[in-house]
Amino acid sequence: MRLSEDRISHIAHMISDGIWKDDLVDFADDNKVLQEIKLTITNYLKVGDNADETARRKIRSLKKYIPEGSKEWDILYKKYCQEELDKKSF
Numbered sequence: 727m728r729l730s731e732d733r734i735s736h737i738a739h740m741i742s743d744g745i746w747k748d749d750l751v752d753f754a755d756d757n758k759v760l761q762e763i764k765l766t767i768t769n770y771l772k773v774g775d776n777a778d779e780t781a782r783r784k785i786r787s788l789k790k791y792i793p794e795g796s797k798e799w800d801i802l803y804k805k806y807c808q809e810e811l812d813k814k815s816f
Contacts, residue, residue: 734768773814774811777806777811781802782803785802
């Protein structure tokens with residue numbers, strides 16, 4: 727995960743405050759709302775991390791060595807990441 731718990735908590739509070747200030751929703755339990763927002767952010771980030779890990783593993787498993795940072799590596803990385811993200815279909 728690329729974000730700390732503190733950063734995720736800060737983002738969750740910003741989202742919750744924004745929704746409340748725009749009068750889109752009235753919350754019955756603020757803590758529950760914050761928990762759900764944090765969980766959603768965390769799950770979303772995990773999907774990205776898993777796509778990253780899978781793409782790197784696929785590139786490493788190729789018969790031909792492709793150095794990280796090369797143009798070919800970047801193309802394959804983007805392709806494999808997108809394939810994994812498409813499987814999750816946000």
